[in-house]
Amino acid sequence: MTQRVFAAILAMGLGACASTQSVETGTVSDPYEGFNRQMFAFNSEVDKYALGPAAGAYETVTPEFARDRVGDFLHNLKSPVIFINDVLQGEGDRAGDTLGRFLINSTIGVAGLWDVAGYNGIEKHSEDFGQTLAVWGVESGPYLVLPLMGPTTPRDLFGGGIDRALDPLNWTEFADNPDLDDHIAIGRSVLGGLNARVALDDQIEQLNAQPEPYVALRRIYSSQRQAEIRNGRINEEEAYDDLPDFDEFE
Template sequence: MVAGLTACASTQTAETGVVNDPYEGFNRQMFAFNNEVDKYALGPAASAYETVTPRFARDRVGDFLQNLKSPVIFVNDLLQGEGDRASTTLGRFMVNTTFGIAGLWDVAGYNGIEGHSEDFGQTLAVWGVDSGPYLVMPLLGPTTPRDLFGSGVDRAMDPLTWTEFADNPDLDDHIAIGRGVLGGLNARVALDDQIEQLNAQPEPYVALRRIYSSQRQAEIRNGRLNEAEAYEDLPDFDEYED
């Protein structure tokens, strides 16, 4: 669910707005599995992390990790032909890495230079590659074949993937693990209220699928959908009141 509410995947056809979910049976099983992992592992770990880590420290972790994504975002901006957005990404990275002390503070954001997110899945969408069917993967959460492939390319683009430390050959692996764990915990804490609201829905699987799809479409277009469009095909929850 963290992946579904923070990242995005396009599974909505332009003509009908219907999510392409031919593997719904499998996807629901994976959704239930991920829910159990969140309930018994990720959720409690995030609660403990929130308890021992003050908000100020979590904000610094979030800004630092976001700054590390800048090289990948910059390359995808260029691949999409978005020169202005690429300039913004580069400017933010330079400002935050220097004046923000290695990205611990989003100085650029505080001064009105807002960031954005891009990934190779979005780049493929801009190039006209179809998303393929909606998928829910164990632990990874919602995605599509296009975006699953794109995430692998993004990892290959990331300079930290190829960084080696001569004095400590295992340090790069430790950094990658630490980055993933902290990023997951930070995201889980930030999205706690949204996840509670999602679980309160009679059909959280359908709700998440729609939210995920709609958000992805908005990000591909570098804009946002209005609320009515984002939830137009959710089921009538009044049906479930009895």
């Protein structure tokens, strides 16, 4: 149980801090703001006293080259789920890219340790079932911040469960070691969380320096999700109207 909780802490939703978009995408529905702020404060404390120090130690003992290999390997493992969501969204070209990347990186790239496809111009992308539901017209529902998981919405929370069900590794059984699938899942979560936290260190510092970090994270999560749903295509007609003034992220 302790391993599962630790893995969940390391994998909590800091990915929303990774980047900002040049477009802001409408008023964010946040009817549970009181609860969400409490969970944001809790997650910030977990990051300050657990995840941040663990990531710092990981960065100290792991060279950048090794962290890059971990990142490439973990992204390659997501390829089957990304491919399924590409297909479900009717994105034939992107599905072809995902399949091609998986075949190239799993072979020439030595089980995905090297992004050979990316070096040859086949850029990586991510898709998930939350994005698929959005493409199908399902509303996101209210903004939520959950303990350890971070920012999400009911649509994305449900989509994450479907993605886990679609992941072939979650259905793999090892006859000689029935617990090996759990160990693999924990390893993926721990390494993915540590790698992400190291990569996002500067962005997280910028977030915490904002006058209203909670509002900043809410905006970043919403704008990034909208850009992901549109596969980076910008809708210039949409804009926020619920934001106080604060410094923009660089």
